[in-house]
Amino acid sequence: MSGPADPARFGGSGLTLAAFGAIVAVFGLVVGLPYLLGPVVGLAGVVASWAWRRRRAGAGRELGVLPAIVALGVLALAAPAVPATELLGGLSALALLLWAADDPARPAGGGRRAVGEIATCGLAVAVAWTLVLTVPRRTGAIDLAGALLAALLLIVAWLLTREASRGTGAGASA
Amino acid sequence: MSGPAPQPPGFRWTGRAYLLVGAGALLVASAVALRAPVALFIALPILVAPFAASAFVPRPAPSVAFSWEADGSGQDVRVAGTIRGRPAGTVANLLTRPSPPAGAAVVEPLRLELRGEELRFSTRWRLREPTMTFAEPPQVLWRDPLGLAEQPVDASAAGLSLHRFPAEVRRLRTLRLDRTIALPGETRSRYLGRSGEFHGIRDASPSEPWGRINWRASGRLGRLVANEYQTELTGDLVILLDERPGSEDRELEERVLGLGRAAAYGIADALLRSKVRVGYASFGEFLEAVPLSTGRGHRVRLLDAIARGRLASVAGPAERCANSLRRFFRPGLTTLVLSAWDGDPALGLVPYLRRQGFLPLLVSPSRLPMLERDGALPSEEEALARRLLRLDRRITLAGTWRFAPVVDWDSYWSLEGLVALLRGPTHRRVA
Structure with missing residues (x-):
């Protein structure tokens, strides 16, 4: 009558959160702010988003991505315009989307199911970064x-x- | 003759999608203004994601089979259900949020469990008072994994009926109401008729057997009347439910009506088991009635009529109710009025029913226990205010005693006041 329980449990896997935090921390490092302020700001945004999503329910939960976006925005505005930071900025945003897909309030495997959408976004980043590498800056x-x-x-x-x-x-x- | 099935509306963006587009646009503007190209790279996926999500919305909308049921007892309501979707794989992206009806609170948040191609959900509600209410079927949505685009899915689900009754209604089953005759003058006879002892006379129906016609009484009255025998007959009772809104607070009035419905059906069910003939009427703007009868079929009829009742948008005049009731029921019947009207007693249903010859008995559910603390007053002053309101209500209801006995129903899970009143020697004898 009913199939076996989905092996992926509900509650969101910590993997996406770890990946998101790691990429944002690396992005914060390469930004080059003094006193490790970059990783601190980035991780603060990640933690705030995680806490927001953990505590809120309903429509308020949708806004959980906001602290992380603000943190990424702050880092981006301070980052030097070199291909490495641009690539890491794009990857951070993709990691944010991956983490957003892995919502504990929804059936597990959201990250897996969102591969198509994230790949589309990744393609846009890849095209933009390729242009940065190939077209001279003016x-x-x-x-x-x-x-x-x-x-x-x-x-x-x-x-x-x-x-x-x-x-x-x-x-x-x- | 039926038209085409209504199509569910198309997809829409969620709040998160608008948030991402807004944040992305802000990042683009900042990047251009501050000459910071890295912000463009962050903005790019954030801006593309909502459009990518829109492109992944399934077309046509998936077909869904939705079923749910309620379990539990007393105040506890356990709700569980399943959603099956086609084509395969869509079920993981389906969402539903069953919301409790008025008077119920969520005690356990919604839990989802994916089993194969079936999404199971469960939640727990707590009913604050006895009720007979209806939980609207929840909307089922397809939502993309990123939570950016969603599409309503036609689940064609039925609502959920929730019935909880005060415990004392069981005690009403042992109550045997006496029955008197419709025409004045109770007569006892030592002769036993075909169906028991002679009980009284009543107007003859057109198909009345000649053997039942009381020729002497017919000659006296100038119309055909028939003998009635004490068979399994007990009392007759009409339950009148007031569906008029008594205040502006719609949710509160829904709860009061749910409470009234629960009492109406609980009492009717208990009395039908002791073979009392029960009639039912509800009055909102106009009167709707179910004539007196007994038996299992009648119980289903009553359940249907009571469950169908909805809070009226316009309150009909009390006089209309009493006049309309005369068209369905003969005067002299005991009428149990379930009305939360606590304004001027002269404007309630009871005086008008009395004038039309009915014998009303008012059960008045109090709204006071339903009023939540709003925190405007300290707890001591709040308690004092509640006491004053209760006293004021008691004084108001005392005015109704001129017309009929009143049961102030403020302890919802108990109907002891009504049971005690009906067990009294005066009110066992109903029409």
């Missing part, structure tokens, strides 16, 4: 990258909204 390149990113997202959002409203006959919120 003044104004960051403005161009920001504008391109914004334009691309707007186009994708418009396409998705159109598809959702066509599929259901009603306007979707995406």
